[in-house]
Amino acid sequence: METWEGPPTVSLVTTNSKAPQVKMSAQESCLSLIKYFLFVFNLFFFVLGSLIFCFGIWILIDKASFVSFVGLTFVALQIWSKVLAISGILTMGLALLGCVGALKELRCLLGLYFGMLLLLFATQITLGILISTQRVRVERRVQDIVLEAIQNYRADPEETAAEESWDYVQFQLRCCGWHSPQDWFPVRVLRDNGSEAHHVPCSCYNSSAATNDSAVFDKIIFPQLGRFGPRARPRHSTDICVVPANGHIYREGCAQSLQKWLHNNLISIVGICLAVGLLELGFMTLSIFLCRNLDHVYYNRLARYR
Template identity: 85%
Template sequence: MSAQESCLSLIKYFLFVFNLFFFVLGSLIFCFGIWILIDKTSFVSFVGLSFLPLQIWSKVLAVSGILTMGLALLGCVGALKELRCLLSLYFGMLLLLFATQITLGILISTQRVRVERSVQDIVKKTIQNYHADPEDTVAEESWDYVQFQLRCCGWHSPQDWFQVLILRGNESEAHRVPCSCYNSSSANDSAVFDKMIFPQLSRLSPLARPGPSTDLCVVSAKSHIYREGCAQSLQKWLHNNLISIVGVCLGISLFELGFMTLSIFLCRNLDYVYDRLARYR
């Protein structure tokens, strides 16, 4: 066996092993998404949060797992069986994915102000329409999750919630905000947090009655709530995690470039192997 044939064999099995790993990873992601979709109660108990929009995340994970499995399967079969059509398709899909990532990165960098303005408009619309439609609370649940995780309230400040009709109550009452704004660690009190969590856990139970949610957990704006808006918190989070985000994106891009290079190299040099085999016939 010549040095070139040995190199091609090494590349073939290298592609096969790494794509087999990504196939297993994709299957795990897919199973995780299906688990969330089927057994929401167990997942909520596991993560400890119930206002996460489970249905959306489960579908995103399931679709991501399927795409990862499909791409990895192309690489595995194409490399092991030395099929040029599958290797070419594998290269094309990786190239499309890489080009999409580069395009998104350029658009986000060049249109950052417009993106920020669009996000701000979406958040303000979500706040103004908070619980306006009890059958569609996905956006509200997502924003509650953001406020709870980033320890913030409103977009600019808690005052963004003061004009929301469903939270105002009687005119004599103080301004109120959603329970996701409540700073339980500052108050050393988990009662409001439990009030926000457990009613939603009961709705996820198989014994719960069907129908839209009507529960609304609010607290007084004069109590222990987060005083910082989520716009500032998001900027801080991006600043603190910028190196990690860039590193992950760069690592994924390098993996894609490496796999594209190996697949196209193997695909282009298969003719050399076939010619040598034909000579010995």
């Protein structure tokens, strides 16, 4: 006798076929966001580098105006303009690698971009460690360079870039000499007609303290010192402008002024260094992440059209 066991049971297994597609779409959207983020920011730095490069070229073309405005000679301005131009070119090249590599999804360019950023970051860290650990030796080296520039002041009329740069530093920091104005006393070229009276360069002249001598300053000092002040005038590089050491000059050495400036701007300097370092780390992380996940993007695109 046959027994009826009822209708056969059918097991229904529901599969969510949309889950992998949603996951692939989210991953591809994240990588696209990273790609365009890298592109936009590197495009900004490319424009910034081009502006720095153009500014350096502008200094070379219009040197006469910058000589009277900044207070440096043609040789010193030429050096600084080349530094700006080279910095602009390097910034443009690095940003171009990031832009093209991110937009075109080229692993070789992204890898090169990561490598250059890593090299730049390692160089900055190495310099920071060397400066912090070898601070005494760095200070002695800077002191030797400055004192040598003071001793050889205008010894060679054709090589005045270091002297003119130091004159500009003294004028901006409102200081005289490295330790004190006495650093200038042994320089014979500053003595008036070979006399024993001590003189210092006009960049040591404290015009703000000479309120009673404004007429003398305009008639005697200003025609030669004008290139350092707001009423700047260019003068020939072979001219030597000196003022008496017992007059209105800065009595503080530039070593103390530099220490005060570093102490007053320490937070800003550290903040800028940290911001630059974090920015480089962020770009390195995004570039290597995009470079490592490009294979998944290509696989997802192929799987979508299968």
